[in-house]
Amino acid sequence: MIGLSHYLIVSAALFSFGILCVLTRKNAINVLMGIELILNAANLNLVAFSKYSSGKIDGQIFAIFIIVVAAAEAAVALAIILSMYRILRSVNLDRADTLKG
Amino acid sequence: MNPQILSDLKQFHPEIILTASVLLVVIGDIALVRIRRTLTFILAAAGLIAALIAGIRLFGQDPGTLFFGVLSLDPMSVFFKTFLILTSLFILFSVPGSKELSRRNLGEFYALLLGVTLAMVLLAASADMLMLYLALETVSIGSYILVGYLRNERQSNEASLKYLLFGAIATGTMLYGMTVIYGLTGTTKLAAIREAFLQGAAAGNNSAMLLIATVMVLAGFGFKMAAVPFHFWCPDVYTGAPTPVTAFLSIGPKAAGFAVLMRFFFTGFSGSAPGTGMYSGVSPVYWNAILILISVVTMTLGNIAALRQENMKRMLAYSSIAHAGYILMGAVVLNSQGLQSVLVYLVTYLFMNLGAFLVVIAVYNHTGSFDLNDYRGLMRRSPFLTVAMSFFMLSLMGIPPFAGFLGKLYVFGAAVNNNLAWLAVVGALNSVVAIYYYARVIKAMVIEESSDTTRVPLSLASQILLWLMLLPTAGLMFFWSGVERLTKASVALFMGL
């Protein structure tokens, strides 16, 4: 039977891929994709827990709000990336280096 | 409509006013193009002042929760409500005096500032992880845009993009941790999470999972507070953002981060017998031990990195990281004395840090640079700015009789009184290190000479605002009992559902 642990493994894998994407990719849009993977992992956790653990629907409602936030965040992120592209003509994070750390 | 919603709305006036003023500013910006520059400013200022008054009127309300346990209304949340709205009000008044921003149409800026203020107020009061996440993201997304407001300037854009990517990763990780807590306890409400822990939701094998989740959640809070190791964005973002936004980020969202940190761990992870002001952990995770570690690392790294900064904004960025470390010292002590010390520190920090940024804005308006070298000989060019900046620097050092000393006194006192004397010693050593880089600014202004001897002009509005920062910075010590009473009355957290 498919149970909670199956979903948790999928979600842990998604989360790990998200982190890997964020760590290894330089391109801002690619980093954004990694962030979407992390958010999807969290959402999958919530829906799985909503069914198998709490038995209440509040987990699913939490997930809906996360989708809303993700959409808003992606819109703002791409706006900034586009604006930056006009200035830099490249979206690679390595080139974003006039601010030295 | 549900009668409870209607009755809750009566205690929701500050938020309603803020929402209404966001909408009014947006509409005014579009509808009345000819007078929009003044109109949007007046609308935003009126909204914030009205919200502040409505917030002050909430002092002394019976503690409880609003909107079905999503938001808590207690002395602590009312304190942060007024504190955060007041911060935004000061920032709003500093905007027209900043050359970086004042040439643009600022309607959107004001709308965003008001929206972020609303979200910070909600964040500081949220008693449910769903509300907490939503408010935190609203603060973040609004701040990303504010940082990138100078959209034709490369630095501002770059800062915004870095802030966004780092913030999204940090809050995403926090979110994953929160889902794990939801899986362990079956609820998103902080008070119910505490009850679940009391019934052993995280006992035995589960404690390891809770530890992982706690660390993940701290990534999000640490990002908001700019605590090490989640501070990487801080220097770059502070440097690239328009200076009023930098000042805002260093106070508003940081204070909101502390508010949510305290609420999350004190109501979700600890229990308290009513009236004692003592808290004790109910989960198997020693979250305060993690916070002690973060506090030590944060203040030390912040201070050491600040030593070699030549750019004032970068220096103040690292200084604000170090101050986050000091403030955390108060939050690790599990009683109301610790909570009170955090509040006192935040009050003093508001005035001295904002004051320092106001001087930075004034100098930038004249010289067009943030370089420490351009502060040379400021004594001759503007005695008032020099004296003001020296006061703010001395206060940030924690030298008596300035306000900063009061904050340090409370925080160190809370640590010493609770068997954390070594932490207070670390804090004191750090304060000694910090003297060097604050004193460097004073030295440049007073002792060093500059070939440039033109006077630095200062508008009347900027002067008034500077006085508003200067008087509390210099005089708060003499109203010590008032501060003590206000913060002591504000430490109570509502622990019920």
Add this chain to the structure above:
Amino acid sequence: MDKNLLGQIVFYFFAALTIGSAAVVVFARSLVRSAFALLFTFFGVAALYAYLGADFLAATQMVIYVGGILVLILFGVMLTHKLYDLNIKTGSVQLIPSTIAVVAVFAFLAFFMLRTEWFRGDSVLSGPTTASIGNLLMQDFILPFEAASVLLLLALIGAAMIVRRRSE
């Protein structure tokens, strides 16, 4: 029995689709390929939601993630690509050490997740969820619902402001 087996096969298919395409997102050389792999990840997650009985959420995932966010990301890829006809480099930094670290993170996370005894409530979710989600959004979660509208307003103002052409 037969139905059970079929269900398992369907689950494993979608789980493999989700994880496999997530791997493509991370390791693909070109940005466009990553974006299209992301489509399959979102789709796989939506299928898993449906499998979990979250019908409304599955639909939302399809509409917003696949229809909204992914299109946005593709726009980003295309616009930044076509506008200046630059090769978008997707070179990776320190791929091998971070892969090892992340595999360790995954093993660590999975190990503890399997060991943990998760909360078990008394109530059971069954049937369509849309009606109860709608009711809760107007009751218990009315404040987050309203706060989300402020968030969307801010994002709208901000995104429009940032991409607007220089006019002042």
